[in-house]
Amino acid sequence: MKMKALVLSPESRLNEVCSEKCRALLNEHFDTSWNDTGRDYTKEELAAMVSEAEVILTSWGSPSITEEALENAVKLRAVGHAAGTVKKLVPKPIFSKGIRVYSAAPRIALSVGEYCLGALLSMLRYLPTLNTSLHDGQWRELGLKGRELTGSTVGIVSASSTARAFIKLLAPFQVNVLLYDPFLSEEAAAQLNVKRATLEEVMSCPIISVHVPNLPATERMISRELIERIPDGAIFINSSRAQCLDKEAFMEALESGRFFAALDVFEQEPLPVDHPVRKLPNVLITPHVAGASVQGHLALMQAVVEDIIRGLHDEKTSFEVSEKMWEIMA
């Protein structure tokens, strides 16, 4: 008999994160209950269904699995979240009940990695600036000469999954990667083919990419003193969270125009219409989309479903979240 799987996302939202192939996979391996109500389940509906579910699948906007709901989830063996953080989705006691938790965060990281490399190469070659200038009727009036990535030094703050995805894409460029992460061992650094470095060293690199989780411990960790270390002409990329920066010092530095930045995240989102960063020609700004891509989103449910199946067969998993990871998760 197949295990019972409960998909919480209504069709409208499921379509974005679950491919046809993934639906077939779910129906093949599980007795799957799809949400065809056209809306999210109510608390009461969820409580009733949770007691029968052996696997629960969620995505953005899915209702949280509360501690009360967990009391009734007597058959539950796995929760798979076809999105990023599971911090608000599942409560900590889930881990002591032996229920395994999976998150597609590392799959989202792949899109973030591609954004980072795209933003970096784009800025090194002044593509947005040249494109605007050519559309405005100019040719080489700006006198800009691009820069190569190959052989450069890249400083990375935090060895998160997005940082790892970015580092993988840097492989053919033979760059020298300096990585700051207080939890990174010498062995893990060697495996990633990076050098461990202090935050001061990383912030002194000609290319800097920030990948820190949004936690109390990382708030304003990039201080004024560290921002002052960013070399003239450097490229600074932030695809994680804006809260890690001393915002006043950072805006002052950006406004001086002495380095370039690609910013996908902001203290306040949507970015206020009159925010001064919108006026700066040395900043590439995007609306918090580094992790968003058609293919990336469509692959999210499959990533966790495949991993849950591996877990149920006692095979090695890649998307599982441990209690320890949950604790330091943003």
Added chain:
Amino acid sequence: MKMKALVLSPESRLNEVCSEKCRALLNEHFDTSWNDTGRDYTKEELAAMVSEAEVILTSWGSPSITEEALENAVKLRAVGHAAGTVKKLVPKPIFSKGIRVYSAAPRIALSVGEYCLGALLSMLRYLPTLNTSLHDGQWRELGLKGRELTGSTVGIVSASSTARAFIKLLAPFQVNVLLYDPFLSEEAAAQLNVKRATLEEVMSCPIISVHVPNLPATERMISRELIERIPDGAIFINSSRAQCLDKEAFMEALESGRFFAALDVFEQEPLPVDHPVRKLPNVLITPHVAGASVQGHLALMQAVVEDIIRGLHDEKTSFEVSEKMWEIMA
């Protein structure tokens, strides 16, 4: 006794293509004569100096080594060009005299490869469009959702050095590369980890990058019929020469807006101020700078000098131009 090397480029131009390290290398290995006249040598000066030179080093703007000059070049063993094509620099008879010819073209290709990947990732994620929109005070009003490169199919026209540089950078993306080149053997394709394909197949890919040399044989080789094969939503990159396209058919297709293009080259350069391509939002345009970068240019002389030294020691060379290559060179 050291061999005599003659550097033709005057200082002003040499600074762009010859690093301090390369100057030291030249002085170490050769009795080097630097051009400190502040201008190019006259035909007469060149004729006099050529008779003593054993190695000649040139770059953009250097005077051609004519057949007459070659008559006097009795000691000449190698010519190294710290730039691209040597077609107009050296005449064909140079090869039958046993003088070896080197060009830094494969080093320029590295910058082109980086441009191609940067333009591609940039367009896949709509970076220039989003950046303009955010600078204009918007947030996600455009509703654009980016696309991933990982796992895509990339069609490449011609296995030139720029194509090869681009293909190397694609390695971590696990893309499926279809390559059209009538001179590419099955073995060479396997080494590059690409599949040989027809031009029709390549032009039907969702991502297409053109790398053809500018030769009579390639003129308008991308016909109206082939342009019509470009899929809706595709990304078409041209960093080689515009002449390979049926320009009327191509402009019509671009104006329909049904696919995207990154164009670095144009039939007429500088691009005329009123050229209709400047009005198109689906085209990323740059002023023929794909091969231009600070680091790339500064590495050109060293690339050929190191290779000449290898050649003089009967070691394997990487930048040498054979008579056969000269013949099919643009």
